[in-house]
Amino acid sequence: MRTAIKISYYGEPEEGFNISEFKGLTEFKNDLDEDYYAFIQKKTDGYGAGFYELAVEILSDLNLQQFIEFIGTGIAYDVLKSGTENIILKPFLKAYKKLKRKNRSIDIQELKFSFKDSTITIYKIYENSIFGELENILLGLSINYTNLYLKSGEKPFELNIPIFKNPNESNGIKYRCLLSVDETIQNINKEDYFIYWGAYYQFKGWFHVFDYKKQELTNEFYYTEELYLEKVKAE
Template sequence: MPLNKDNFDNFSRVGFNKNLEIEGLDCFTKNLEKHFFSQVTVRNCSISNDSVNLVIELDCNFGLTETLHHFEKETWGNFQSQEKSFAGALQQLKECNDLPIEVEEFSLFLKDTSIIINRIYDESISLQLENILIKLNEHAINFTKGFTEIPFEVYIPVFEDNVMENEHTLLMNIKSGNNSEQDYFSFWGLYYYSEDDAVVYDLKNRSIIIGNLQMLNR
């Protein structure tokens, strides 16, 4: 399918399960708010009461460059602390509950951009969040066009759209574990005010390309 804004918007319109009480959620949320300097909203998007699929939204009053600066200085995100890191806090949340807990989506809303990270295999976000932020920092000079234009939305990842791989296949890859961490570091979807449609950022070649890629829809 073409890479356009409607595809991205539809992706984020998911239903939320308000019937399931999650033990330790307040502590988890406060931990994220403290270390990410953000207002945090956590919702359960699972349609079943047998599991928990979290959508986590961080509303941070920093711009992209300021956020990456604090991340690089290890003053934002607290990734250096195993227990208090995002992965550590999530593990503590899991230990408070009998149901399996997975992070389906992690969204970071900054003053000048939104970064939406989606799960592509079990525990992919908790395992790769720090590495994704490292890559954002490394590639910011490229996907901001030398910091002359910051995309107002970044979708991580997007997939190549070809006849051998369709949306159903991508979803099955999650269930079967066929996606890998490298899929986070191949292509990202970007949306600029100067462009009518979203474009693709190729991490390997550090370039912005026009093409058909696939967003992973629920």
């Protein structure tokens, strides 16, 4: 079974209910079609606000444990350095580089891996942050995966990378994901990918904060952007 990839982005509304495209979008789609079941969705907010970044979802028939083992063999390095024919990442990264050369403003806002048993979502925290730090994030995941198990043996159903301490613990929230708009956290850099991660466990029904530096799963609760906005709205 081939890996599937879904990419969405916002474009400017045009006459005839059309949506503007990036330069080389058709070629980008054709490149992806060679190795993936590829879907590209164009959206618009109706206000002509211009382009936004790409939201990328890679859907694989692997489970997360298999992916971790795959990374542990060192193939993660090869994928990023074009030394393997594996289709999970290499073709997308190659096609994205080509698209980036034609559209310097393009960036990846969110990269999600959807496996049979779990999902991993990596968020942009500064310009080109996902592309620049992906290899280190994946290797960090390989090293720390067993540290993400609950004492009951349950494995994470969702991982959010990274999460942050909420400034002044506003709204009674100590840890959360970054917000898409009106973000107050400042001075973000690549080190923030390796401070706190978020892990959700579906059987326990709870969100836990993983302290990356201590390699320790804490009992602290974190809020996704959706949960954060719901809480703020309710207050």
